[in-house]
Amino acid sequence: QSVLTQPPSASGTPGQRVTISCSGSNSNIGSTTVTWYQHLPGTAPKLLVYSNNQRPSGVPDRFSGSKSGTSASLAISGLQSEDEADYYCAAWDDSLTHVVFGGGTKLTVL
């Protein structure tokens, strides 16, 4: 059971907009920033969003992050086939005093 809760799966058709949620608590998302990663198993995870809504250089603006209270979301607009991957949220937890990840959401592009 992950400290941060994500839906196990999400899907969309090319061109659609998809949103992935990440639910936490006051000791993690509610008190610190959220990071999102894209991962294909067996490869290096890729940073998509940091500090809730900041994109590293090279990440398309189709990816956007937001946070409200103890929840965060990753939105992917103009869905493309290459977006099919696993997506994870992460945050620091003040009570556990370590990093916590969400369980991951497998995105399928139909």
Add this chain to the structure above:
Amino acid sequence: EVQLVESGGGLVQPGRSLRLSCAASGFNLVDYAMHWVRQAPGKGLEWVSGISWNSHTISYADSVKGRFTISRDNAKNSLYLQMNSLRAEDTGFYYCAKDTYAGIGLPGDSWGQGTLVTVSS
């Protein structure tokens, strides 16, 4: 170009030890905290441990506390993970990752390709 290359993985029997290394290049390791993150077969990413730039702050996941030890040698541009009393559930790919800051925060924009650890008799 920032590069992180893990090594030291392999097949090990339950209860034995293994030491992972992560060689960093393309940036000044001393300027950043570092992390180890793993993925068990069929499971999601799990943060394992993090260490600040000067090793003064270290943190572990509950699942490895007391068994794993993270360390770094900034002069050698290297990060390490000493894994003792290994269990079957420690099996998986282990990734090292660079933080965005010197103090422990979150894994950032640079990750290694991972090294596979298999714990089995």
